[in-house]
Amino acid sequence: MIEVDGLTIEAGGRRILDGVSFRLEAGGWYGIIGPNGAGKSTLLAAISGVRRFDAGSVRLFGRPVGSWPRRALARRLAVLQQELLPRTAFTVREVVLMGRYPYQNWFGGSDEEGEVLVDRVIGTLGLSAHAHRRLDTLSGGERQRVALAKAMAQDPELLLLDEPTTYLDIGYQIHLLDLVRDWRRAGNRTVVAVLHDLNLAAQYCDRLLVLREGRLIAEGPPADVLKPETIRRVFGIEPVVLPHPASGVPQLLLKPGGPDAKPAERRTADTASR
Numbered sequence: 001m002i003e004v005d006g007l008t009i010e011a012g013g014r015r016i017l018d019g020v021s022f023r024l025e026a027g028g029w030y031g032i033i034g035p036n037g038a039g040k041s042t043l044l045a046a047i048s049g050v051r052r053f054d055a056g057s058v059r060l061f062g063r064p065v066g067s068w069p070r071r072a073l074a075r076r077l078a079v080l081q082q083e084l085l086p087r088t089a090f091t092v093r094e095v096v097l098m099g100r101y102p103y104q105n106w107f108g109g110s111d112e113e114g115e116v117l118v119d120r121v122i123g124t125l126g127l128s129a130h131a132h133r134r135l136d137t138l139s140g141g142e143r144q145r146v147a148l149a150k151a152m153a154q155d156p157e158l159l160l161l162d163e164p165t166t167y168l169d170i171g172y173q174i175h176l177l178d179l180v181r182d183w184r185r186a187g188n189r190t191v192v193a194v195l196h197d198l199n200l201a202a203q204y205c206d207r208l209l210v211l212r213e214g215r216l217i218a219e220g221p222p223a224d225v226l227k228p229e230t231i232r233r234v235f236g237i238e239p240v241v242l243p244h245p246a247s248g249v250p251q252l253l254l255k256p257g258g259p260d261a262k263p264a265e266r267r268t269a270d271t272a273s274r
Contacts, residue, residue, distance in 0.1 A: 001026040001158060001190055002047060006056035009042055009214075016042050018214040019056070024207075026157070029184060029191045031205035033198060035235055038211040040194045041082060044160050047192065048079050060158070074102035078151040082162040082194075085143045085150075087136035092127055092146050093118065095135060099153030118153050125149045125179060140167040148176065152183060159184070161193035165200065173197075177204050202226055202249040210234060226250040 002024040009017040017039045024030050032040045045051035046058055049065040058065040061076060078099070085095065100114040122131055125145050135143060144167045151159060161180070165173040181204055184191050195201040201208060202222040210218040210225055212234045218225050231239045231252065240253040 001061060002192070003059040004043075004047070004056070007043070007046060007053055007058060008055035009039075009046065009051065009053045015214050017046070017053070020211075020214070020216045021056075022209060022216060022219060024190070024192065026190050027188050028206045029181070029193070029204060031201040031208045032192065032194045032211065033196075033201055033208055034211035037213075039214040040211055041162050043211065044079075044162050044192065044194055048077060048160055049073060071102050074154060074156075076156055077158045077160065078154040078156040079160045080148055080151045080162060080164050082166065084140055084167060085135060085147050087143075089134050089136060091132050091134055092138070092149075093122065093131045095146055096122055096127075096149045096153050099150040102154060114153070117155060121149045121152045124183075125152075126175075141169065141172055144168060145172075145176065148180075155187075156189070158190045158192070161191065163194050163196060165195070165197065173200065180204075198226060198231075199251050202251060203244070203247060222249050226252065 002022075004023075005021050007017050007020040008015060020039075020043065032043060034040055042051060046053050047060070047065070049058075049060075049068065049070075060068065060073070065073075088095075096118050097114075100118065103114055122128055125148060127142075127145060127149060130138065130142065130146075135146065138146070144164070148164065159180070164176060164180075168176060177200060180191060183189065193201075193205070195205075205222060207220060208218075208222055208225045209216060210230065217234065218230055226241060227250075228239055228241050231237065231241070238255060240255060241250050242253065243249070244251045
């Protein structure tokens with residue numbers, strides 16, 4: 001479904017991504033992890049076709065990402081941005097209906113099937129009671145759920161999530177990721193998510209891609225990737241890695257101090273390189 005070969009992106013005289021290559025098959029949940037400034041969000045933007053690159057290639061569904069008409073691509077791919085939806089006078093239902101834009105006819109009409117899907121998504125995400133509330137009356141966590149509902153209303157084959165749990169408390173983090181997991185399985189969809197919480201990444205993702213300073217340094221199942229030596233190399237901390245008592249996936253416990261590679265010594269230009 002996704003083929004990335006030698007992807008290189010430069011900005012401000014330095015490389016944000018440096019020769020990144022990988023293949024992702026349909027139907028999986030893939031996590032992109034790494035420290036601030038590693039190039040995670042930039043990689044996601046390149047996959048979605050909104051970020052130009054200086055070298056290499058990105059192919060989606062068997063063809064170059066740049067060759068897809070935007071409306072046609074939007075029927076197969078949806079993106080949940082890191083930034084919150086703005087506080088506007090649109091209602092929750094109006095915003096979620098915007099996710100049906102790729103399916104509208106030239107006169108702006110929405111099909112009946114889309115209307116039913118929108119109502120179902122709103123109910124699934126626990127937003128029915130807020131359907132007619134304006135976005136400028138919602139909390140940050142509620143707006144994040146509306147953004148996910150809008151993306152799911154597109155009914156895409158591929159969903160890209162950029163730090164989807166940033167504005168959610170721990171209960172809603174689990175709830176949201178559970179919803180994405182069940183939605184993915186029910187439709188045999190593919191999810192690619194940038195995640196900062198490594199424990200959540202291990203719980204939900206089938207495979208992890210680890211970026212450091214714009215380079216892909218590890219890829220594989222969480223049990224193969226989340227090893228103390230890899231965490232030490234990437235994040236500059238000394239973790240304790242234990243199997244989860246219920247699922248068996250690796251979980252990290254943090255302790256004060258660490259090796260010589262302090263986080264402050266790494267690149268931290270988030271705005272340009274995430």
